[in-house]
Amino acid sequence: MGTSKFVRLACVSAAALLAGTALTHEASAGSFGVREQSAYFQGMSFAGTAAGGDISSMFWNSAATATLPGFNTSSNGTIAFGDADLTATGGALTGLPLPKSANNGTDAFIPASYATYQLNDRLWAGLAMNAPFGFITKPDRIWSGNAVADTSKIFSLNLNPTLAYKITPTLTVGVGAQVEYFKIRLTRDGFGTGTGTSWRSYSADDWGVGATAGLLWEPREGTTIGVGYRSRVDLELEGSYKRDAATVVVPGVGLVTSASRVRTTATGELSLPDELSISLRQKLTERLAVLGTVEWQGWSGIGNVKAVSGACTNGVCETLNLNYRDGWKYAIGFEYLYSPTLTLRTGASYEVSPIDDKTRNILIPDSDRIGVSVGASYKYSDKITVDLAYSHLFFDEGSYCIASGGTSSHCGNGGTTVLAGTTDVAVDLVSVGLKYRWSDPVPALEPYK
Numbered sequence: 001m002g003t004s005k006f007v008r009l010a011c012v013s014a015a016a017l018l019a020g021t022a023l024t025h026e027a028s029a030g031s032f033g034v035r036e037q038s039a040y041f042q043g044m045s046f047a048g049t050a051a052g053g054d055i056s057s058m059f060w061n062s063a064a065t066a067t068l069p070g071f072n073t074s075s076n077g078t079i080a081f082g083d084a085d086l087t088a089t090g091g092a093l094t095g096l097p098l099p100k101s102a103n104n105g106t107d108a109f110i111p112a113s114y115a116t117y118q119l120n121d122r123l124w125a126g127l128a129m130n131a132p133f134g135f136i137t138k139p140d141r142i143w144s145g146n147a148v149a150d151t152s153k154i155f156s157l158n159l160n161p162t163l164a165y166k167i168t169p170t171l172t173v174g175v176g177a178q179v180e181y182f183k184i185r186l187t188r189d190g191f192g193t194g195t196g197t198s199w200r201s202y203s204a205d206d207w208g209v210g211a212t213a214g215l216l217w218e219p220r221e222g223t224t225i226g227v228g229y230r231s232r233v234d235l236e237l238e239g240s241y242k243r244d245a246a247t248v249v250v251p252g253v254g255l256v257t258s259a260s261r262v263r264t265t266a267t268g269e270l271s272l273p274d275e276l277s278i279s280l281r282q283k284l285t286e287r288l289a290v291l292g293t294v295e296w297q298g299w300s301g302i303g304n305v306k307a308v309s310g311a312c313t314n315g316v317c318e319t320l321n322l323n324y325r326d327g328w329k330y331a332i333g334f335e336y337l338y339s340p341t342l343t344l345r346t347g348a349s350y351e352v353s354p355i356d357d358k359t360r361n362i363l364i365p366d367s368d369r370i371g372v373s374v375g376a377s378y379k380y381s382d383k384i385t386v387d388l389a390y391s392h393l394f395f396d397e398g399s400y401c402i403a404s405g406g407t408s409s410h411c412g413n414g415g416t417t418v419l420a421g422t423t424d425v426a427v428d429l430v431s432v433g434l435k436y437r438w439s440d441p442v443p444a445l446e447p448y449k
Contacts, residue, residue: 030297030299030327030329030351030352030353030354030355030366031299031322031324031327031353031354031355031364031366032133032134032135032154032364033132033133033273033297033327034110034131034132034133034134034156035329036078036080036110036112036429036431037056037059037076037110037112037130037132038054038056038057038059038074038076038112038431038433039056039076039077039078039375039387039388039389039431039432039433040053040054040056040074040076040375040377040387040389040433041054041056041057042078042373042375042389042391042429042431043333043345043346043347043373043374043375043376043377043387043388043389043431044291044331044333044334044335044345044346044347044373044375045331045332045333045347045348045349045371045372045373045391046293046295046329046331046333046347046349047279047291047292047293047331047332047333047347047349048226048279048280048281048291048292048293048331048333049061049226049228049277049279049293049295049331050064050214050226050227050228050277050278050279050293051216051224051225051226051279051280051281051291051293052064052067052216052224052226052281053067053224053281053291054067054074054435055067055068055072055074055114055115055116055126055435056074056076056112056114056433057226058114058116058126058128058160058162058174058176059112059114059128059130059132059160060214060226060228060230060275060277060279060295061174061214061215061216061226061227061228061277061279062126062162062163062164062174062175062176062212062213062214062228063164063172063173063174063214063215063216063226063228064164064174064214064216064226064228065116065124065125065126065162065163065164065174065176066116066118066124066164066165066166066172066174066216067116068116068437069118070117070118070437070438070439071115071116071117071118071437071438071439072115072116072435072436072437072438073113073114073115073116073435073436073438074113074114074115074433074434074435074436075111075112075113075433075434076111076112076113076387076431076432076433076434077109077110077111077112077431077432077433078109078110078111078112078429078430078431078432079107079108079109079110079429079430079431080107080108080109080110080427080428080429081107081427081428081429081430082105082106082107082108082425082426082427083103083105083425083426083427084103084104084105084137084365084423084424084425085101085102085103085105085423085424085425086101086102086103086104086139086143086145086362086365086421086422086423087100087101087421087422087423087424088100088101088143088144088145088419088420088421089420089421089422090417090419090420090421091144091401091402091417091418091419091420091421092416092417092418092419093144093145093147093148093197093418093419094144094419096144098142098143098144098146099141099142099143099144100143100144100421101143102139102140102141102143102145103139103140104137104138104139104140104149104362104365105425105427106136106137106138108134108136110131110134111131112128112129112130112131113128113129113130114126114127114128114129115127121166122165122166123163123164123165123166124163124164124165125161125162125163126161126162126163126164126176127159127160127161127162128158128159128160128162128176129157129158129159129160130157130158130160131155131156131157131158132156132158132180132272133154133156133182133272134153134154134155134156135152135153135154135364136151136152136153136154137149137150137151137152137362137363137364138151139151142189144419145362145419145421146188146189147188147189147190147197147418147419148188148361148362148363148402148418148419149186149188149361149362149363150187150188150189151187152184152185152186152187152363153183153184153185154182154183154184154185155182155183155184156180156181156182156183157180157181158178158179158180158181159178159179159180160176160177160178160179160212161176161177162174162175162176162212163175163176170217170218170219171215171216171217171218172215172216172217173213173214173215174212174213174214174215174216175211175212175213176211176212176213177209177210177211177212178208178209178210178211178212178230178231178233179207179209180207180208180209180210180233180272181205181206181207182205182206182207182208182233182235182237182270182272183203183204183205184202184203184204184205184237184270185201185202185203186200186201186202186203186318186320186363187199187200187201188200188201190244190246197246198243198244198245198246199242199243199244200241200242200243200244200318201240201241201242201243202239202240202241202242202266202268202307202317202318203239203240204237204238204239204240204266204267204268204307205237205238205239206235206236206237206238207235208233208234208235208272209233210230210231210232210233210272210274211231212228212229212230212231213228213229214226214227214228214229215227221283222282222283223280223281223282223283224280224281224282225278225279225280226277226278226279226280226281227276227277227278227279228276228277228279229274229275229276229277230274230275231274232271232272232273232274232298232301233271233272234269234270234271234272235269235270235271235272236267236268236269237267237268237269237270238265238266238267238268239265239266240263240264240265240266241262241263241264241265241266241307241309241312241317241318242262242263243261243262243317244261245260245261262309262311262312262317263311264309264310264311264312264317265309266307266308266309266312266317266318267307267308267309268305268306268307268308269305269306270302270305271301271302273297273298273299273301273302273327274297274298275295275296275297275298276295276296277293277294277295277296278293278294278295279291279292279293279294280292280293286337287336287337287338288334288335288336288337289334289335289336290332290333290334291332291333291334291335291347292331292332292333293329293330293331294328294329294330295328295329295330295331296326296327296328297326297327297328297329297354298326299324299325299326299327299354300324300325300326300354302322302323302324303322303323304319304320304321304322304323304408305319305320305322306318306319306320307319319409320363321359321361321408321409321410322359323359323408323410324354324355324359325354325356325359326354327351327352327353327354328351328352329349329350329351329352330349330350330351331347331348331349331350331371332347332348332349333345333346333347333348333373334346334347340379341378341379341380342376342377342378342379343376343377343379344374344375344376345373345374345375345376345377345389346373346374346375347372347373348370348371348372348373349370349371349373350368350369350370350371351368351369351370351371352368353366353367353368353369354366355367355398357398357399357400358410358412359410360398360399360400360423361400361402361409361410362400362402362419362421362423365398365400365423365425366395366398366425367395367396367397367398367423367425368395368396369393369394369395369396369425370393370394371391371392371393371394372391372392372394373389373390373391373392374389374390375387375388375389375390375431376388376389382437383436383437383438384434384435384436384437385434385435386432386433386434386435387431387432387433387434387435388431388432388433389429389430389431389433390428390429390430390431391428391429391431392426392427392428392429393426393427393428393429394426395423395424395425395426395427397422397423397424398422398423398425399420399421399422399423400419400420400421400422400423401417401419401420402417402418402419402420403415403416403417403418404416404418
């Protein structure tokens with residue numbers, strides 16, 4: 001295939017992804033991370049993600065760009081059906097004449113696309129386009145928690161060009177660059193005169209850059225070990241901050257302004273976490289393979305995110321107290337070649353969320369979870385393969401406690417309890433992937449002299 005034709009096809013693939021990525025609003029990995037980047041690996045609860053076997057592995061491991069010979073593309077779409085029941089059991093806001101519970105879970109579409117091209121017998125180029133971070137919260141009704149978190153969104157788009165090089169027939173290394181667009185919009189309601197709460201909104205965005213790297217090693221036939229790294233991406237978000245005036249009733253005095261009206265441009269610094277994945281693919285028989293993954297995400301580097309402007313009191317308009325711990329995921333899966341055209345998969349995972357009871361907020365009611373998955377691939381022809389997957393995530397029940405006037409918005413650091421309660425979250429995921437081989441493979445790598 002000529003280079004010009006490759007470029008045209010890559011542009012078409014990019015346009016299709018950009019059209020779909022605008023719909024991404026759901027986070028199903030730790031905090032506001034989005035792991036659903038591959039229908040193939042979702043069928044095994046994302047076991048083996050960095051060990052190759054499919055070009056979508058390049059999201060976790062740049063060396064997986066060299067997984068298949070020739071020119072290949074993969075387009076993936078996941079629908080996430082989210083359910084997040086929030087119940088308020090205490091705090092000042094429960095004194096308002098409003099319902100004490102709501103559901104802020106939403107459904108979402110998550111796209112991901114990949115393209116790889118073999119330049120010669122040792123070198124591959126690739127392009128991955130993903131939405132690795134995102135969420136949307138939208139309570140199904142006005143309730144006690146709207147003053148803490150109303151409709152809010154995170155949107156991201158990550159472009160990841162990669163290169164992979166076969167040092168030997170059994171050892172491949174890869175590197176890549178990340179170019180990431182990130183946008184955040186947070187809104188909180190006010191409940192009128194005398195409550196001391198006011199409507200607030202912060203909408204900001206920025207572009208950031210990072211890197212990816214990895215290696216694939218086949219120490220013996222049937223065994224593949226993959227290690228992949230995605231670097232941190234630093235952002236300086238800038239955008240519009242708006243707050244309406246708020247008043248509070250003071251006994252013997254009457255209404256007193258507790259917060260003045262603000263319209264300004266505010267900035268905030270945010271570091272998206274880095275990620276390390278270690279995976280194994282072990283062939284047990286000619287038809288059966290077992291896969292495993294251990295994944296670490298560096299969420300502990302986030303801390304507090306502040307929207308800063310000279311127009312706000314003490315220069316700080318709003319503080320989002322995150323203070324997360326690092327996240328971990330453990331997964332095991334199996335792949336079975338049922339027939340030359342049908343491959344079956346299943347897997348299970350356990351994820352330690354970066355959010356615990358001390359740092360949970362109704363904005364992101366995340367918790368530790370168990371995932372179970374099934375999947376399949378159907379080889380329609382030598383060029384076309386379709387991937388299907390279904391997963392269910394069982395989240396631990398969590399609790400939250402939000403305070404004001406202390407050193408943190410979370411209870412236990414002083415201040416008055418604004419809202420406390422429990423969370424009950426569940427997510428179903430349905431994925432479809434379409435893979436196409438555009439060209440015949442380049443001749444195999446010759447043995448070294």
